[in-house]
Amino acid sequence: MTIQSVRAQPVVELDQGTADMRPILQNPAAPVNLAQRLKAQPALASVRADTFEVAEIAEGIIVRQFLSYQLKPGVCANPESRRAIAAQGIECFARKTPGQRQSSLADRTNDARFIANAASRRQALASATAATAEQQQEIDQDVAQLRQYLTQAEYRDQIGAAEADRLAAMSDADLQAEMLAQAEIEIEEVMFVPNLEAQDLRIQARPTFGVTQRPPRRGYRLAAASAEREAEDARVLRQGGTAQTSSLPPAHRRGPSDLRRGPVSPRGPSDLAAPPPLDxxxxxxxxxxxxxxxxxxxxAHEWRKRVSITVKWCLFGCRRTYYVEPYxxxxxxxxxxxxxxxxxxxxxxxxxxxxxxxxxxxxxxxxxxxxxxxxxxxxxxxxxxxxxxxxxxxxxxxxxxxxxxxxxxxxxxxxxxxxxxxxxxxxxx
Known part of the structure; x- marks a missing residue:
């Protein structure tokens, strides 16, 4: 199933019914829609992967969207292209000063960061400051490694002399921002949608249950021969006790030719042989x-969305992946x-x-x-x-x-x- 086929026919046929994908297609923030917008702007970003999957299980369906993209070099450094990429639903990274970080924690209008309790706010700020210092130390080491690479012919040939000179002329802060802007971004969104109709009870009977199979008879051949003899005796009686020929199968009439003869009229009850009993x-x-x-x-409804970023701080190696996954x-x-x-x-x-x-x-x-x-x-x-x-x-x-x-x-x-x-x-x- 491709996203193109889903856009052409948003009501998908499944084994257990149909699934309407229009709520996903009408959501501007859905990864499949973000991918569509980025593909229409090749000068701003390159889409590395774009996947849409629907898996059907007994309890419902699982819908998975996956997008991987990378911004083009210099997009976030140019104000015009920065506005253009923001119009597609993507924000470039921006460094926050310690003052901005502190004010965001005290801003009541910022529901995501606001901490009402002053003591808890001071503790959170101290923890964020320590984490930022530790992070910066790690990044500084990787950027120092990158500057060494930019002076070596082996690496300059791989990225081009002009690009190497452009990066080398940047300050450490600008170089960090450039590496962040060229990071590989992956967005994965998975949701479980239960059956629309309640399947309160499903009886899955065994194929043989309820199908009566006649038990095998003991002495099956004897029973068949007895039935044939009963039928022949009844026919003879209907004809007044005489018969010209026997209607029994040839296997029951074999014997020496001088002993072969048709049935005779019964002279009494003793001449009628009773079939052997079958119990x-x-x-x-x-x-x-x-x-x-x-x-x-x-x-049972479930949803999760992971946004991960992989940064090559020193361009060659030094890959660091960070992610956040709300659920x-x-x-x-x-x-x-x-x-x-x-x-x-x-x-x-x-x-x-x-x-x-x-x-x-x-x-x-x-x-x-x-x-x-x-x-x-x-x-x-x-x-x-x-x-x-x-x-x-x-x-x-x-x-x-x-x-x-x-x-x-x-x-x-x-x-x-x-x-x-x-x-x-x-x-x-």
């Missing part, structure tokens, strides 16, 4: 099955379920030419576990640990990060959940 009894235990009645409603999720479940186990016996009888079959089921309510809920065909997202009564909701948000100096981690901003069944009194709980 068969068989009990077959049916495999245990699990069923579920009631209802289950559940949804969020929300799920809920409500349901009242009653699992039932079915056992049973299939009985087959064949006595005196009469066949009889019966099935005796046994249904028992059980306290099923999550695995047994799964055997009923219930989706994994709706099993909820095998609970009969479900009333819960969860929400979480945070971000992953990797910064200079090897600092990385997972900062959870919100992680809450409530299970209303915990408030029920025994024995319901």
């Amino acid at each position: 068969l009894e068989q009990d077959i235990a049916i495999d245990r099955e699990f069923y579920l009645t009631g209802f289950t409603l559940g949804r 969020a999720g929300f799920s809920y479940g409500f349901g009242l379920r009653f699992p039932v186990r079915m056992d049973g016996t299939y009985k087959y009888r064949h006595q005196n030419g009469t066949e009889r079959a019966s099935f005796t089921p046994e249904f028992r309510p059980i306290n099923a576990n999550a695995n047994q809920y799964g055997r009923t065909g219930l989706a994994s997202s709706q099993r909820f640990g095998g609970k009969e009564l479900v009333a819960e909701a969860t929400a979480y948000t945070g971000f992953l990060y990797k910064l200079t100096g090897g600092r990385q981690g997972n900062l959870s901003l919100l992680d809450v959940g409530v299970d209303l069944t915990d408030r029920l009194l025994s024995p319901v709980s």
Whole structure:
């Protein structure tokens, strides 16, 4: 699936229905739309990769967008091109002074940075100042390495003498800004969209379950021969006890020619040979099955977006990758379920030419576990640990990060959940 085909037909056909991609296509900040705008401005940036994927799973679909681009040299240094790239939704990096950093933490209109508590604000500022100093020391070492490369013929030939002279004439601050401007930017956005229609219960019966197979008869050949003899005797009786020829298959009429003769009129009951008795009894235990009645409603939405930047501070090597990845999720479940186990016996009888079959089921309510809920065909997202009564909701948000100096981690901003069944009194709980 390509983004071109999705733009031509935004309602995508899936095995479980359709998916409308128009909300993504109509979002200016979506990576696929940013890629489209950058491709229309080749003088400003080069798009290195542009991917749009839709993966279908049982619970819904996963939509992944990926964009990798790099600004052209000098774009952020020129005011006109800087405005042009900003119009596409990309901001060039800008250095902040310590005063700007401090004022942003105290600015109530800046929701992302504002810290109301003065003591916490001072602590955050001190931590940011120390981190900036550590980062700057690392960058200064890489820039010093770059200046050495710019004087060596081997590296000057690779980037061109004119470009090498342009970079060498820059100050350290301008050189750092140039390397940042030429960084490789990657944006990956992944979201999980659940099924539009609730699949409360899916019965996935075994192909052979419910299909009655006749049990094998003991002495099958004898039973076939007996049936043929019964049919022949009935025909002879209908014809008054005489017959010109035998209707039995040739295999039953073989023998010496002087012994071959047609049937004679029966002179009494003793002349009519009775078929051999065929008695068969068989009990077959049916495999245990699990069923579920009631209802289950559940949804789980997930989203994450990673923006990473890879800077080659010394142009040849010295690759440093930093990223930030915000994520969020929300799920809920409500349901009242009653699992039932079915056992049973299939009985087959064949006595005196009469066949009889019966099935005796046994249904028992059980306290099923999550695995047994799964055997009923219930989706994994709706099993909820095998609970009969479900009333819960969860929400979480945070971000992953990797910064200079090897600092990385997972900062959870919100992680809450409530299970209303915990408030029920025994024995319901």
